Amino acid sequence: MTNDFILNTVVKTFRVLEFLSESESTYTLTKLAKILKISMGTAQRITNTLIQLEYLSKDPETKTFRLTSKWLRIGFSVLNDLNLRQIAVPHLKKLNEETNETVSLGLIDNDEVIFIERIASKHLITTNISLGMRRPIHANSIGKAILAFQDEDQIKERLNRIQFTKYTNKTIVDKDKFYAELKKIKKNGYSINDGEIEKEIFAIGVPILNNNGVAIAGINLVIPKARFSKSIVYEKYLPVIIEKGILISKEIGNY
Incomplete structure (x- = not known):
């Protein structure tokens, strides 16, 4: 032409x-x-x-x-073409079935996490998460898991932009402490949100990584503290969500 x-x-x-x-x-x-x-x-x-x-x-x-987030209309169709949601959903369903808790898939858009897939718990007491809902990076398990697995320059640049709003007495609002939290998350391979935005909610997040080890998305498991059990969460749920994150990452990398 x-x-x-x-x-x-x-x-x-x-x-x-x-x-x-x-x-x-x-x-x-x-x-x-x-x-x-x-x-x-x-x-x-x-x-x-x-x-x-x-x-x-x-x-x-x-x-x-x-x-702006208006690009999500285009982005969602691209995600479908790239099979991110298609690959993740079967694993999210299994995670939901094995734990009977709400599970979600999210991305970072600007300085927020946006949920692009969700499977709700069948319990009467559940969490109020809907598609398109946004959460601040520093007070969300998916946001922290994604950010921890970026390169150092990108982490520092974003930390200089984040507004560390305090939502509860457990919200990390100090930049240095949050940076240390990201280092811990990268070492462990998962993030924890223990009432950092909603006091009654506990969540575990893991990154979805590309072939270079950089997070392109994240998944989480959200548990109301009304039925929270530390032994069940760490001994049963944590290994399962880590496994699902690895499986999704491998499939994304092979696409």
């Missing part, structure tokens, strides 16, 4: 989108234009259009841009 059939503005727009989607950092208009080698005028028109369409947001203080 010749260049007569290509719209250069569309090409440049997708270059902006691809660059932002692959980067863990945020960029100003000047930096975007310089890195992508496009004029300031073109960069401004592209970013203004994407903001108007709600695919891009601009931080009023730092003047930097980032993709």
Whole structure:
């Protein structure tokens, strides 16, 4: 196909989108234009259009841009094509059957965890989690499990952005303590959320890793403290969810 059939503005727009989607950092208009080698005028028109369409947001203080969650509509269809959900769901069902507790699959979107799959417990007392629901990274078992298995630069860059809001007396709100928690999670291979956002909830999270050992998603098992048993959770449930995380990771890597 010749260049007569290509719209250069569309090409440049997708270059902006691809660059932002692959980067863990945020960029100003000047930096975007310089890195992508496009004029300031073109960069401004592209970013203004994407903001108007709600695919891009601009931080009023730092003047930097980032993709918005509206991309999830496209992202979900891509995930289906890549078989992430298709691969994970059978394992989530088995995890749910073996524990009879609520299980979820989640991703990090900006600085939050978003749940893209959920299988609820059949117990009368269960957890209020729905598809599309968001949770802060620092107070969620999936968020902590994913973040612990990123490279060091990405971890530090994200830690500088996270707002360490306190939800309960167990929420980690100190950046250094949270960093130490991530190191512990990576060593153990799983994360724990013991009432860090909801006092009555206990959760275990494990990462879904690609071939490079980087987390692309995570799964968790959520247990109301009304029926929490430390021996059952650590001796029975923990090995099972770790196993499921490994199996999903292996299948993702072989796809």
